[in-house]
Amino acid sequence: MVKALALNVFQVVLLAGLAPLVTGIIKKTKALLQTRRGPGVFQPYLDLYKLLHKESVVSEHTSWIFVVTPYIYLASLLAASLMLPVISTAGLLNFSGDVILIIYLFALGRFFLALAGLDAGSAFGGMASSREMAISAVAEPAAMLPLFAMAVSQGSTNLTAVITGVDKAGQALLSPTIWLAFIAFFIAAIAETGRIPVDNPDTHLELTMIHEGMLLEYSGRPLALLTLGASLKQLLIFTLLANVFFPLGISTGYGLGSLGTALLVYMAKVVLLGLVMAVIETSFAKMRLFKVPDLLLGSFLLSLLGIAAKFVFRG
Amino acid sequence: MFTFSNILFLVTVGLLLLGGLLSVLTFGRPRLSIISGFTSAAAASLAGVALGLSVLIGGQQVNLVLPWALVDNSLSFAVGPLAGFFIIVISVVSLAVSIFSFGYAAEYAGKHNVGLMGLLYNLFILAMICLTASGNSLLFLFFWELMALTSYLLVVFEHGDSRVRQAGFIYVVMTHLGTMFIVLAFLLLYREAGSFNFARYAAVGPGLPVALKTTIFLLVTVGFGTKAGIIPLHIWLPKAHPAAPGNVSALMSGVMLKTAIYGFIKIVFDVLGGGPAWWGVLILVLGVISALLGVMYALMEHDIKRLLAYHSVENIGIILLGLGASLIFLAYGNRALAMLGLAAALFHVFNHAVFKALLFLGAGSVHVATRTRDMEKMGGLLKRMPWTGFFFLIGSISISALPPFNGFVSEYLTFQSLLQLASAHLGPALSVLGPVAGAGLALTGALAAACFVKAFGIQFLAMPRSSNAERAREVAVSMRLGMGLLALICFVAGVMPASVTRLLDPVTRALLGVSTTPALGGYRWLQAAASPGGGPKVAPLALLLVLTIVTFVLYMFNRLYGKGMAVRRTETWNCGTDLAPNMEYTATAFSKPIRIIFKRIFLPQREIETDYVLKPYFTAEIRYRGSIKPVFEDALYRPTTRWFVKLSDKIRLLQSGSIHLYLAYIFVTLVVLLVFAR
Structure with a gap:
């Protein structure tokens, strides 16, 4: 019991500690692909450190919603990380790690962030909230259907059950359902993590930003919490991509050896995903806002095919 | 005769009658009228909750045959587990709404006859409780009509406004259209059973030929569907709710729609015992359409009460998703999974009643404070009405199905019953339909969240957009108490879902012969399983604990680390110009x-x-x-009414005004009757 809880806590610390690094790696890769030198991969940590030492400027028009939002946003993501199998499927709280719960915990954070965007009364925040909620309305079903496809094929929505099931079957690379669902979820992941071609994480140009627009009124420590939260959410989605579809190498117990191997394999998978994301970001231009639903509709159809593929290919 | 449950039932009914009577007798003194009317209603609601608990937990059903029976035991009341659960839903909501009404009705004192409102209000609750308690279909129809008429009169309470009268007219026409289908269904059943008694109906129902069963099923789907507001029969909802006073909207949307769900479950599950699988598919498809279109139309509204009314359409759709899945499983004989779907639907009935009533009460409070229902004229209300705002936020989170509040629990169960359609190997079509309906529910949930970010954000955050909003003050204590009670229930049912699933146990046992505990888990976790052992789980209580601890740790870190929380308050940056409300x-x-x-x-x-x-x-x-574009009005209702008016014009030719002709009609009718109906 203590061991299982310790494993959960270790996984949370690992995710929270690793999240800025993944963001840094993506940034560095993008810079190199654009033939810039770019900041080092540890820059996001330095940014967080800097923000922690700055005073916070809060608009006088805001209410308590603005104050509590960073806590709720980060807490809901940390709660999601506690229930997710990262390097081992043997955590204490994994029994509650349901894909529906995880997606709705993301939604809880987003709900408050969108409210905070409206709270200061500035049109930028309102515009960003409005766009975020519209995009996420289409992205959420697109993200859930591929996970449902996996859940249905394993007979449970519990992540541990899905991961163990896929791992045991051992034919992940051969099944069309998994591949179609993976591609579908990857597209939805681009929208959920706010990356090009859906949103641009580097911009502060008012008319193009979505996620950054909601943070516009934040500064200092609350901004640090929200920035860490955004990185963590990205890593959580990468973890879902890496573990649900290709659980190769994940440990099933507490053995230090297997945990170590699992950690290395997990990090390799996540860094690989980050590199792929950087390549995609560099090779595409940002889409027009109202083309995004078409992209997500494509993802939706892919996962539908994935579900149907079960009957066509008996996979 | 005088068992505990029977006495509680009589006390509930008696208190409601007394309250109505006292209220109308003292109409000359509004304060007294309000106090007597709503105190009785609140006390009756408490008795109603006790009645429901006594039926569900005590296991003692109400069985009351009044001695002055006319035809065929027509005055018999029978409260089984299903009715008991709905009586709890009705009573819990009416308790909170009655407390709220002390302050709210005072706003009408001097302007309208509050004594009349008290009478109608009490009779309305009486009609809802008695219709669920009716032991036969005649009595059911009597109270169904009483409910329709009292609610109609409450809708047109502010009848000085012509728009209110028009809304009331559409409501009363639609509801009677629905009643016609229900009467037909009941008469068909009467022909087979030879009695109006529901118990006799249930005895012959399952053995009827499939064609007849299907006819009855379609009739009750349309009939009860009209009252529940499934698309395309929903058009009265967004008109009637904004017209009615706030406390009445809360009751109508929160619980009156649910009586239609009660009638549907009673006839389709209890009397007919389920049917072919396509019934379930039909209900499922109707559910997806109602849920999606309901939430989409809600998003386009900026009258807060119309917005909430469209959300009722959405939530009825979600309830139908659970019922549809349950009917499909029932058709395949998988009663354990049918229980999951039914429990999801009934849980959502409870949840929607609570959070929708809460939101309507919130809208009523805001209306009292700002004298407007137009969201574009509000803003900044959270600082002016902190309690109302907080309760409205809880309602918004609950209806958006976000953990750890109650909406999440019932939507989780609904998701699981839809996914089980795919996992249970019922064939390729259903295996695809289940997850697609699940994605439809996900889209609905996400759109609902968007809608409530708008509803809460525009009303309560940032700066006031009008002088009315700027002058708004917090509402009376009794109104806050009513909302607070409902908000508390949203929270408790969210973190301890077992408090509701335990109540559902006798219901599913009576209807399907399957128990909800331990299949749906206990206090520590919620489980969605066909068998007690496995199945996916979520632990709302543990989640709450985790969220609290993590938030506390983050907060302490922020306080103690480095310079602490240095904050400078200044105005919002607005590109160098002064921020004005019209820029929001x-x-x-x-x-x-x-x-x-x-x-x-x-x-x-x-x-x-x-x-x-x-x-x-x-x-x-x-x-x-x-x-x-109001698609349904343009494409469906306007052509129908036009055709109907034309037809009526033609029929008017018969009415020439000549008494001789009328006598001839009577003579011809008499001859025809003598020939054909000897």
């Missing part, structure tokens, strides 16, 4: 991206008129008007 994002603007994404559904129309001082450079005035 509006509700219409907020929903614009969604209006564009789903433009094939909304068919938005807009007109822009520009007046120039000097064309084309200097504009004097730009007028913008945007609307969405």
Whole structure:
């Protein structure tokens, strides 16, 4: 019991500690692909450190919603990380790690962030909230259907059950359902993590930003919490991509050896995903806002095919 | 005769009658009238909760045959587990609404007859409780009508306004149209059973030929569907709710719609015992359509009560998703999974009753404080009405199905029953339909969240957009208490779902012969399983604990680390100009991206008129008007009414005004009757 809880806590610390690094790696890769030198991969940590030492400027028009939002946003993501199998499927709280719960915990954070965007009364925040909620309305079903496809094929929505099931079957690379669902979820992941071609994480140009627009009124420590939260959410989605579809190498117990191997394999998978994301970001231009639903509709159809593929290919 | 449950039932009914009577007798003294009327209603609701608990937990059913029976035991009351559960739902909501009404009805004192409101209010609750308690279909119809008429009179309570009268007219026409189908279904059953008694209905129901069963099923789907507001029978909802006073909207949307769900479950599950699988598919498809279109139309509204009314359509759709899945499983004989779907639907009945009543009470409070229902004229209310705002936020989170509140629990169970359609190996079509319906539910949930970010954000956050909003003050204590009670229930049912699933146990055992505990888990976790052992789980209590601990740790870190929480308060940066309320994002603007994404559904129309001082450079005035096409009114209702009016014109030829002709009609009718109906 203590061991299982310790494993959960270790996984949370690992995710929270690793999240800025993944963001840094993506940034560095993008810079190199654009033939810039770019900041080092540890820059996001330095940014967080800097923000922690700055005073916070809060608009006088805001209410308590603005104050509590960073806590709720980060807490809901940390709660999601506690229930997710990262390097081992043997955590204490994994029994509650349901894909529906995880997606709705993301939604809880987003709900408050969108409210905070409206709270200061500035049109930028309102515009960003409005766009975020519209995009996420289409992205959420697109993200859930591929996970449902996996859940249905394993007979449970519990992540541990899905991961163990896929791992045991051992034919992940051969099944069309998994591949179609993976591609579908990857597209939805681009929208959920706010990356090009859906949103641009580097911009502060008012008319193009979505996620950054909601943070516009934040500064200092609350901004640090929200920035860490955004990185963590990205890593959580990468973890879902890496573990649900290709659980190769994940440990099933507490053995230090297997945990170590699992950690290395997990990090390799996540860094690989980050590199792929950087390549995609560099090779595409940002889409027009109202083309995004078409992209997500494509993802939706892919996962539908994935579900149907079960009957066509008996996979 | 005088068992505990029977006495509680009589006390509930007696208190409601007494309250109505006292209220109307003292109408000359509004304060006294309000106190007597709503105190009785609150006490009756408490008795109603006790009655429901006594039926469900005590296991003692109400069985009351009044001695002055006319035809065929027509005055018999029978409260089984299903009725007991619905009586709890009705009573819990009416308790909170009655407490709220002390302060709210005082707003009407002097302007309208509050004594009349007290009478109608008590009779309305009486009708709802008695109709669920009816032991036969005649009595059911009597109270169904009483409910329709009292609610109609409450809708047109502010009858000085012609729009209110028109809304009331549409409501009363639609509800009677629905009643017609229900009467037909009941008469068909009477022909087979030879009695109006529900128990006799249930005895013959399952053995009926499939064609007859299907006819009855379709009739009750349309009949009860009209009252529940499933699309396309929903058009009265967004008209009637804004017209009615706030406390009445809360009751109508929170619980009156649920009596239709009660009637549907009673006939389809209890009497007919389920049917072919396509029934379930039909209900499922109707559910997806109602849920999606309901939430989409809600997003386009900026009248807060119309918005909430459309959300009722959405939530009835979600309830139908659970019921549909349950009917499919029942058709395949998988009663354990049918229980999951039914429990999900009934849990959502409870949840929607609580959070929708809460939101309508919130809207009523805001209306009292600002004298407007237009969200574009609000803003900044959270600072002026902190309690109302907090309770409205809880309602918004609950209806958006976010953990750890109650809406999440029932939607989770609904998701699981839809996914089980795919996992249970019922064939390829259903295996695809289940997850797709699940994705439809996910889209509904996400759109509902968008809608409530708008509803809460525009009303309560940022700066006031009108002087009315600026002058708003917090409402009376009794109103806050009523909302607080419902908000508390949202929270408790969210973190301890077992408190509701335990109540559902006798219901599912009576209808399907399957127990909810331990299949749905206990206090530590919620489980969605066909068998007690496995199945996916979530632990709302542990989640709450984790969220609290993590938030506390983050907060302490922020306080103690480094310089602590240095905060400078200053105005919002606005590109160097002063921020004014008309620069804030509006509700219409907020929903614009969604209006564009789903433009094939909304068919938005807009007109822009520009007046120039000097064309084309200097504009004097730009007028913008945007609307969405009312598809159902244009394509379905208007042609039907036009056709109906034409037909009526033709029939009027018969009415020439000549008494001789009328006598001839009577004679001919008599001859025809003598020939054919000897």
